[in-house]
Amino acid sequence: MTEILVQAGAEGAVPSAEGRVVDHPAWPVLKDAVEEIRPWQSQDGSIDFGAEGAPAKDAAELAVGRVVAAVEQLAPLLPHDAAYHEALVADLRRWADGGFQVPDFLDSLLAFQPAAHREDGLQHLVVFPMYTQNGNPDRNLEAVVLRMVWPEWLAELERTRYDNPLFCGITFEDFTAGYDTNSAVLFPETIAVREAPERFSWGGIFCDREAARFRRVTEAAVDLLGLELPEDIRAMVGDQDRCQQAFVLWDMVHDRTHSHGDLPFDPFMIKQRQPFWMYGLEELRCDLTAFKEAVKLEGDGVRQGRDVQYAVLFDRMFRFPVTGERVRNYDGLGGQLLFAYLHKHDVVRWTDNKLTIDWERAPQVTNQLCKEIEDLYRAGIDRPKLVHWFAAYDLVSTYLAPHPGSRWAKGPDALDTSLPPRKLVDEVLPDEFPLSMFYEALSKKLKHVIASTKGITASSNAEKAAA
Template identity: 60%
Template sequence: MRRNLEAWCAPVASSSATAPEDADEPGAVAHPAWTRLKDAVGRLQPLQAKDGSVPEEADHAAAGELVAEVRSAVTELRPLFPHDDAYLAALDADLARWVDDGLGVPDFLDSLVAFQPQRDRVDGLQHLVVFPMYTQNGSPDRHLEAVLVEVVWPDFVADLEAGSYSNAMFVPIRFVDFTAGYDTNSAVLFPETVAMRSLPTFTWGAIFADREAARFRRVVRAAAGTTRLALPPDAARLLADQRLAEETFVMWDLIHDRTHMRGDLPFDPFMIKQRMPYFLYALEELRCDLVAFREAVALEDTVPHARLVQYAVVFDRIFRFAITGSRVKNYDGLGGQLLFAWLHQHHVLHWTDNRLSIDWAALPDVVLALGREIEDLYWRSIDRPKIAHWLAAYALVSSTLTPHPASTWAKGPDALPIDGPLKSLTDAVLPDEFPLSMFYEALTRRIGDVVASTAGITGRTDTTSGSEQAADG
């Protein structure tokens, strides 16, 4: 009880004591040029094809005028972003060339190379970002988009990154304002989504910590209330405080992101361009989250946010991830299902008398044990043929989760086309190889509308405090 009370009352170091929803509106978003820029982009997008081009000759004059309006607005806003001056100059040139070349498939390689936000990780620093791009988990079309963002870089994260958790490419950000492509579930700004003639060496990747934190808070509040899960005071505080949640997600993402290329990895790294059974992607994403959990356990006595990271990993995985998105090869959902079932089968998570409870003291060791299982799978992979590694990965997942009764994979190697191309093995995986359990089917019916309501959410739009959430002490 004493520890819980101390966790509730003790201050957590933060770069700012002001919650983002209470902050004064930044200058750029209130500038008339930003309003004109958003309007011009909004009117241009319907004229663009999926690849970003403006295919109809009859639309070229109107599109050219809209691009001119975008260029004019960017020029007016440019003095507000001296740290991005080279990028904004290159952007103007790319926009002009796009029109001069007939508004075909856009090529913004030059401005993308000039945009280097990882060089200025200063808390609160803003960027104006304009690219033809698709938005992951958002719009699949490479339409022109404009987004105002600001960096989230609290002092304790800067200290972690400068020490044992270096990640020079990681740029955590929050939304200030955005066009239609981000009025979606997208929570990343990645350079590979931009329309360009060739792929450069990527030097940064940005994640919207405010969207991650806001949807986490909304969904977990609903899930905890629906399942009558009593939360420790520090967990309840995490759900009540948007700023605290943002900083917690930045720490989690810092460690998760750097983990993808660290450790005893399979010889073929898990890269998105490789086509493999989706349960392999599920294990990779879960592995990175469990490494973040492990490091948070190690840092618990020295970094106040570390215990909050543990809550965030578990709650986001078992509540939001598991029931978000379609059931077609949903690898993030599968990772959440796996973690929930692992915790249940190791007797730290209980569903009794229609109430969910967690043995908080035993939780860390059981979560860490799952991480070791995945790491052992990876360690052994270097001595295995690829097909054998895939089969071992499937065995790991299916030892905890029940496959679909129609699964070919569940019948074992004798039922699989192991003598054919690898594609045939991947194709044999069902779109929903591991269906939702009865628990998750019921949870989806209860809070599915809450999950859906988080599309387009930001830290500024989710202003509920969450202070009503029950806590045990």
């Protein structure tokens, strides 16, 4: 493969190992080379040189050569990732030498071990062929520079209360086009490999994007709905750093909850086909568990505990239901359910075009919903799958009105229960629980704000606020 050297600056100086990757002259070279390669790739990450608009093979080799050279220039800044970058260069060269078939970056994936060095502020340069969840569905080459978020208070909570050795809180430094989207995660299962590892050893969530998105949508919703916030919560919504701390704690507890508690199933650990309300309840259970733990943490004097509670409430109630398409939108369903439950129990009221919240009762009633879901799970251990699905449907439909054309809403007699349960998933409507009139109106008012959060970072949110 052709080797291309990257100039280290006018005087040939290479920054010290303490320098920022994005300030090194090799970073824009790497980024530009990746952006050149991405449009050439097919959905599976390969390059079809016979396709219309495809490059000449030597042009692709030259572009990958620039990526390799840039990685080698940047690697001295990141000695903790030396094994990964060495394997990455080998994977890139093998991909090119093999004619740019479906990429296989298993070796470099196995060498990348960010959870083994959770040090606050530690930089990583990550390059993989991958899809980005809630972003780009194709396995294009992507490059992202990130920093670890691992303050001592969080590390202490992980050591003593919420063991989660694979979790990585991270923030963006810079990224290629696949992350100029709604994606806020870096997950190993998105990467192109010849075979899935026996187990994954890390998972990263960008708390800065989550916090910036939360702040922009919450501020707009609060203003639109006339909601009066307690002073400390208003201050939190206005503070990017506080929101990032809330989200990294929320994410850490949420992530571990998928494998804790009474679990008749875990849809994100075991591949199985289920109605989307089951996924919605699982995600909501994990969020409400984080909420419940946040109430305990607040009682124990952990300042971030109170912030997590309102991050969960506002993100779930204001952003989730009105974000994305309505087709099998399980996160939206969880947000609708939380709002409806709180409304049913007089914690939230929409009167005279103004939203009010009973701040004193909100923690108690939110924890009550968490218990109802936990009770559903515990009872589900003794139920056949289809019976459990109907019990979950009953819980959701107690608070949310099903679509009037739903066959599931009519009960078992309306379905051919002789079929395997997975076949009955086909009878679930794409929007089984449509938006209420409240959320239909809110969706129209917030759609431009929601759209503006695509690709958002802490710095871009600050720039918009300054403008």
